[in-house]
Amino acid sequence: MKCSKCSEKAVIKINYMGQALCEKHFRRFFKKRVRKTCKGLIKYDDKVGVAVSGGKDSGVMLHLLSKQTDPEAILIDEGIEGYRDKNVENAKKVCEELNVPLNIYSFEEEYGFRLDGLDDKNLSRGPCSYCGVLRRSLLNEKSRELGFDKLAIGHNLDDEAQTGLMNFVRGEFHRIARMGKEVGVVEEEDFVKRFKPLRRCPEKEVVTYGLLIGLDAGFDECPYVKQAYRADIRDSLNDWEEKYPGTKFSVLNSSDELAGLIEDEFRGEIKKCSECGEPCAGDICQKCSMLREIRETL
């Protein structure tokens, strides 16, 4: 298979464009798309934080952002043996190579327990529910403390299209509204503004780019992940994309358009949590109510 732009050997076939690209042209194409996605989202003097996990998406994102900005990385160690500990090592290696400061915060130090420690407790929800809320909350607090003006999150096109489709199918419009208009930037006081440089990059392209730059990254899945529903949505989206190339982009565009149309409708008043002072919808934030429940069982 030859590159559609030159006579070199192609490294990837991009069906939704009807093209194959060689390494040089693919790298150029991929970087241009990320640059375009970030356009208007970062100011020249912004201090940019990059949320890293040690996985492929955040590794690729850090590679690209470290060329354009002078970022710092932030990693949340939830305390998941055999998974996060391996990924923390990958993240350290990548940050060192790129000369990017890495700030690590752990559930253990911040909250007093590891995620592994919750597994045998008699809690009302599965570990992923607590992990999601506590990780996001810590990311926001620490990003603010570190003085980040913007925080880059490594979701790729597949993640975003799956989330958009899931939210539509389940009728979770408030979640779509929260996905943020057009470019995935949530603009709210007390929230460090988040942006998603890879949200227009299909997973396949992120993986290919990662291989081409020789990225050390974990490909393991978190042992707690039992997201059967997301997996089914992913399978359907992959089927449709195979038959109707461009479907994932189309679903992302629909979610964005919908988010833009309804964001005012679903944006509730933002109050401050009476316990921790962080932004929240009610009197006490989800993080504090979860911590309260967990601490009662410890």
Added chain:
Amino acid sequence: MKCSKCSEKAVIKINYMGQALCEKHFRRFFKKRVRKTCKGLIKYDDKVGVAVSGGKDSGVMLHLLSKQTDPEAILIDEGIEGYRDKNVENAKKVCEELNVPLNIYSFEEEYGFRLDGLDDKNLSRGPCSYCGVLRRSLLNEKSRELGFDKLAIGHNLDDEAQTGLMNFVRGEFHRIARMGKEVGVVEEEDFVKRFKPLRRCPEKEVVTYGLLIGLDAGFDECPYVKQAYRADIRDSLNDWEEKYPGTKFSVLNSSDELAGLIEDEFRGEIKKCSECGEPCAGDICQKCSMLREIRETL
């Protein structure tokens, strides 16, 4: 398998309710749902038209509506040999049994050609595009001439959920807006108001109900139908419904909620077609521009 409400033998398992029902309880359940769907949509003195095709959905719908209202049926014969002609006979039989007047209009008499006649012409689109526009347009004109205040359309839950999901995935928001708020009623001047009594009835239940009342109905598909895209969406929806019962309802609710949120946004100005005077978005309606194209090839 026993009925969940009595000790009789069940005729259907309804997974999204976790129940099985015997004939008596299923018929009661089904009729109640249709009545509820129609609630507030028909006034006591409305003249109700029922669009029939000779198929199972419109047959079941006519059975139910003929008990509650004093309807007239309307059928459009597009001129499709071996398909519509068989179904016209079914429709005649059902209308006769129920003592419902049947008004038949054909493309041949109204437009001067049969759909079969278009197949070998060098037209810009496939036959289904012309058929859809010309049939809907004729239905509306004739319903108005017949003095119908409301027109019942036989789309079932599967049809509606597929359409909603397709429109979301493809980003066709103007089509979702047109699907109409909550109950599928499109309220626009010069359009006879349409309603869909079966839109909350899964196809499986409509088929079961049809068998129970001994309906003579066609189960053949139109020979022109090559809706690969809709078939793929249908397969995914069926998979999800199997694993997550209630998914089709959830997708319908999402489409309805979305339609309600955006209908003002996407509702364009309604003008009158300069050729036929029917309502349309531009200067000349789709029907007239299609007829013009077709007549040039005849």
